[in-house]
Each structure stands twice: as structure tokens, then as C-alpha cells.
């Protein structure tokens with residue numbers, strides 16, 4: 001990757017800002033790589049000193065002696081009790097699940113020797129210098145011992161830092177990764193685990209930790225599981241009265257021996273579970289609504305809200321599923337709305353709490369091509385032109401996905417469109433190394449991956465090519481059927497509506513959409529054919545080899561296309577007209593004129609039962 005010094009500096013400044021103030025876009029390792037590159041190109045760069053990089057121990061990798069696993073989760077009482085039922089007779093300890101940053105502390109002969117982040121669970125990062133101000137530096141336990149807990153910034157303290165950090169957890173992360181000595185901004189540590197210590201149970205551990213000068217979380221012991229739900233609800237109800245953010249409750253088997261006997265998966269211990277607050281809801285302001293165009297041309301509203309911290313993440317945008325939601329939810333700009341994350345994951349507008357004063361305008365035209373909009377059910381569609389840029393990116397994404405071109409995700413497609421490297425689908429096949437290397441954040445490995453994947457796409461199955469064109473009603477299955485029946489692209493491009501009606505029993509609307517779609521895409525197809533060739537479609541070898549069938553009328557037990565598939569799967573062919581080359585006419589109810597014609601030509605005529613018998617006989621002959 002050859003970035004200039006100034007490009008590197010800008011990139012580092014950009015990611016540094018995201019790192020401290022928002023959500024990072026790249027991994028720490030990638031970030032470090034950029035810094036190392038800049039350091040080697042220009043060790044005197046002002047950017048390096050501005051970042052405060054002193055290449056000391058902070059941030060170096062640390063291997064955990066015992067993996068710091070996650071916790072298994074549940075969201076309701078039923079699943080909580082399923083979990084308690086798995087363990088032998090025992091008691092359980094309830095503790096809060098604090099939404100902070102997990103931390104491991106190593107003490108040797110009573111002295112703090114290392115603090116580390118959870119990291120991947122196996123490898124963390126050294127943060128000793130920074131947290132030495134936060135946790136006890138000396139304890140009275142001899143030998144080597146590991147203590148685990150949560151670093152957090154009390155909500156009352158966070159209020160002062162709101163403009164600097166987007167949420168308390170980011171403030172903690174930012175502080176811990178500082179590479180120079182700064183005063184503690186008010187971060188605290190709650191200790192909740194003592195690894196490999198000689199204790200009998202969880203209460204022992206918590207008591208020991210407390211006696212050694214650690215703050216410990218509140219806890220409660222349960223001898224049976226029937227009061228757990230009530231305890232959970234009580235904490236949920238009073239969660240605002242705690243000075244830290246909680247995203248659930250942890251239940252853990254109290255007895256150490258049973259806890260260990262329950263064992264571990266690679267992801268979590270089986271002796272503990274996090275009962276998450278799934279109904280996390282907050283009230284915020286609806287600032288604006290923008291509109292996104294899908295591949296099929298639907299305009300979907302996207303609500304931009306005053307950012308809120310929900311279930312461990314900042315939410316600033318919420319997709320409204322269709323345009324009509326604006327009406328059904330009575331949304332307006334500046335409205336106070338209640339938002340949640342469904343299942344703790346998907347951002348969702350629950351309802352309006354206080355209506356805003358400005359109505360939301362439904363667009364009358366597509367923003368990028370000016371095509372007029374209209375409602376189809378709940379959905380707002382537009383008659384887009386072929387040049388519509390919004391629809392273009394969706395079309396390209398769909399093409400890439402169907403052609404199985406790997407590595408060029410939607411954000412790269414947008415970048416390529418912005419850089420004018422993609423003006424339409426065929427441009428994909430014109431991408432070259434010289435142009436790509438100029439893109440921000442791209443490397444040799446990625447470029448090689450793209451180019452070889454594009455190369456592979458130049459020789460593909462015809463059916464996949466047809467699907468990738470993005471013609472309405474021409475999905476994967478239909479494309480495969482067209483290829484089976486008509487064989488080559490030329491024939492398929494000239495197929496008529498009545499041929500499709502006859503052949504596959506397609507409704508008129510579908511048949512018209514396919515034939516017109518193929519005509520509309522003529523120019524695109526011609527351009528693509530400069531690059532693309534087709535793999536020979538695999539002929540099916542079977543007992544009906546070289547036999548031509550035609551179906552007419554309504555069959556009693558099989559649908560028309562099911563019957564046709566039975567023929568095709570056995571190597572037979574479906575004819576489109578009656579002539580003397582036809583081997584069998586299969587007749588259902590209301591057969592009509594075809595029957596007469598076949599009789600005249602001496603074609604064998606079968607009813608549905610005879611047809612099925614023929615298949616059996618032919619299968620047996622094989």
C-alpha cells in the first residue's frame with residue numbers, strides 16, 4: 001500500500017478521532033500499522049506527537065493466563081429457568097452486569113504487576129500505567145493472583161465529559177489507552193472475580209476482595225430459583241438509581257466446585273448467565289428523515305435521531321420499514337420519540353411521546369433522477385431512469401452478489417461511484433490496479449482479491465448472469481428454468497410472452513416483466529458480453545433422454561411446472577409447439593385444440609396417470 005505522508009497523516013488523524021470520540025472503523029492492529037508506517041516514513045511528523053504516542057508498554061499485547069470468556073445470555077424467565085435446571089443442587093449469586101470495560105489485574109506477592117483489557121478474550125492489551133491510579137496497588141495476598149472486574153465511569157462523573165465522549169464506556173476506553181500520564185478522570189473499578197484462589201464459593205471471593213480494599217458490586221444469594229425473576233424485575237425498575245450503566249443481571253453458581261464441574265464452552269462458562277435488559281428504551285428527538293433507494297426502486301425512510309446509548313451501542317439512525325410508517329406512527333420532525341433495540345439489536349421507533357411541529361414531507365420525486373414517486377401499498381416507489389445514481393449502487397451491489405464477486409462490499413461500491421470509477425455495471429470489468437491503488441484505505445491484498453474475483457466472474461453459468469441483471473421477476477429459479485428450456489442467451493432474449501405463458505404457465509404480468517426487462521437491458525447485455533463468456537450448461541443425462549414432452553390443460557395432482565421439472569430432471573425436453581417431433585402430449589382437464597392437433601399428427605397422448613406410469617417404467621429401465 002503506497003500512501004503519501006500527508007495521506008497517512010490525514011488517515012491517522014481521522015481514525016484517531018473516531019477512536020477517542022466515536023466508534024472505531026478499523027481494528028487497533030490496522031491502526032497501529034498506519035502509525036508504524038508514518039513513523040518509518042517521517043518520524044518527526046507533528047501528527048505523531050499530537051497523538052501523544054510514546055511507544056511504551058501501554059497497548060502491548062498480553063496473553064491471559066486463563067481466557068476471559070463472555071457470558072451466555074438470556075432475555076426471559078423461561079430461558080433463565082432452563083439454565084438453572086441444568087445444574088445439580090446449588091445456590092446462585094446475583095450481581096449487576098455493568099456496561100463498562102472488563103479488566104484483568106495480576107498481583108505478585110501483593111504488588112500490582114499488570115492490568116490488561118479483555119481484548120479478544122485470549123489476548124488483551126496492557127493498560128497497567130493508566131489503571132494504577134484506579135485500583136489498589138498493594139494487597140495482602142501472597143503468591144500470584146488474578147483479579148477480574150469492570151472499569152466504569154460513574155454516570156454522575158460522565159455528565160462533565162459528555163461533549164468529549166459519546167458514552168461512559170468510550171470514556172473509560174479512551175482513558176485506559178492513553179499513552180501518557182494523565183490524572184484519573186474519575187474511573188472506578190468493581191472487582192467480581194478471583195481466579196484460581198482457594199475459596200469455596202462466590203460469596204467467599206467477594207468477601208475476600210472487599211477485605212483487600214476492592215469495591216465490589218451489590219449481590220444477593222438465592223437458594224432456589226423461584227425468586228430470581230422478581231429480583232431481576234426489582235433491579236430493572238430501580239436501575240436509574242445506580243450510578244453506573246447496567247445492561248443486565250448476572251447469575252452465577254455460588255459453589256466453586258459445581259461451577260467448575262459445569263465446565264466451559266469456547267465462548268462462555270456454563271455456570272453463569274447474563275439476564276439482559278432487552279426492553280431498553282429511551283426517549284430522544286427525531287431530527288430529520290432521509291430517503292434511501294433500493295435495487296427495486298423502493299424509497300425507504302431513514303430516521304436521523306439525537307444519538308442515544310442503547311444496549312451497549314450508540315444509535316443515531318433508525319430505518320423505518322416503509323414510507324407509510326410515517327403516517328401510521330404519526331411521526332413529525334422534532335417529535336420526542338421512544339426508541340428501543342428489538343431483541344436488544346435492531347433499532348426501532350416504538351412511538352411518539354410528544355408530537356413535533358414540522359410534518360415530514362413524502363418525496364414526490366427521486367432525489368437523484370427526478371423520477372416521480374407513487375405508493376404501492378405501504379411502499380413508496382419511483383419511476384427511476386436508468387441513470388439514477390441511487391438505484392445504480394443498489395444494482396451494482398446486487399450484480400456483485402449474484403455473480404459471487406468477492407470483497408467489494410456496499411461501502412466500497414459507494415466509494416468507487418464517488419471516485420467515478422463505476423458509472424455502470426460493466427465498469428466493474430474495467431477496474432485496474434492503477435486506478436484502484438489511488439483509493440483511500442485500500443491495499444495490495446484487497447486489490448488482488450478483487451481483480452482475481454472479477455476475472456473468475458468472466459466465465460460463468462448463463463443462469464447466474466441472467467439473475468445478476470436484476471430484472472424484475474427474473475430470480476434464480478426462473479433463470480435456471482429459462483436456460484433449461486431455451487438453452488442459449490440468444491433464444492432467451494427473443495422469447496415471447498406467449499412462449500413463456502405456454503411453457504411455464506407464467507402469468508401475463510410476470511411474462512411481460514421478463515420479456516420487457518430483457519429488451520430494456522439490451523445495451524447492458526451487449527456491453528457485458530465483451531467481457532463475459534458462459535460455461536456450457538450441464539446437460540442432464542437421464543431415462544427420458546431425447547424425448548420431447550408437451551403439457552396441455554390442467555393436471556389433477558401436479559402443477560404444470562412440477563410436471564415439467566420431472567421431465568427435465570430425467571433428461572427430457574419440454575417442447576413449445578406441437579409437431580411430429582413431439583413424443584408425448586400430456587393432457588389434463590380442458591385440453592382444447594392441442595389434443596386434436598396431436599391426434600392428427602399421431603403423437604402419443606398420455607393422461608396424468610399414464611404419464612406417471614411412464615416415468616416409473618423409464619426409471620426402472622435405467
Ligand SMILES: [Zn+2]
Pocket residue numbers: 293366367368369370371382383384385388389390391
Ligand atoms: Zn431515481
